Amino acid sequence: MYISLGEKSAVRMEDIIGIFDIDRITVSLITKQFLANAEQQGIVTVDTGGIPRSFIVSQHNEKRQVRLSICSSTTVGDRQNES
Numbered sequence: 001m002y003i004s005l006g007e008k009s010a011v012r013m014e015d016i017i018g019i020f021d022i023d024r025i026t027v028s029l030i031t032k033q034f035l036a037n038a039e040q041q042g043i044v045t046v047d048t049g050g051i052p053r054s055f056i057v058s059q060h061n062e063k064r065q066v067r068l069s070i071c072s073s074t075t076v077g078d079r080q081n082e083s
Contacts, residue, residue, distance in 0.1 A: 003079045005056055006071040007047040013080055015058040021073040022052055038066040 002010040025031045035055070038044050045067045046052065052068035054076055059065070069076065 003076065004071075005047070005067055005069040005076060007049045007069075009045065009047060009067055009069065011056060011058045011065075011067065012060065015060045016080065017057040017059055017064075019073045019076050019080070020055050020057070022054055022068075035066070038064075044068065 001013045003013050003016070004010050020031075035044070043063075043065050045065065047068060047070045050070040052070060054069050054071060054073040056067045056069060056076060057064065058067070
């Protein structure tokens with residue numbers, strides 16, 4: 001089952017490691033370092049439709065991906081629960 005993350009982005013539900021609210025979580029130094037490292041590794045994908053409200057960490061076949069989504073973490077979580 002795939003979950004829409006907004007715009008033209010979707011991820012398989014079983015590949016999701018975590019769904020995070022950008023406003024709440026980015027105040028942490030550890031989170032800032034995680035996102036900076038992910039960007040340096042080239043594994044960050046950004047929705048172009050607006051300001052990111054959440055980020056989703058997923059992994060498929062040993063390949064980790066961080067997606068910045070215009071959808072709130074609550075919306076993405078609700079979509080996961082509806083499946």
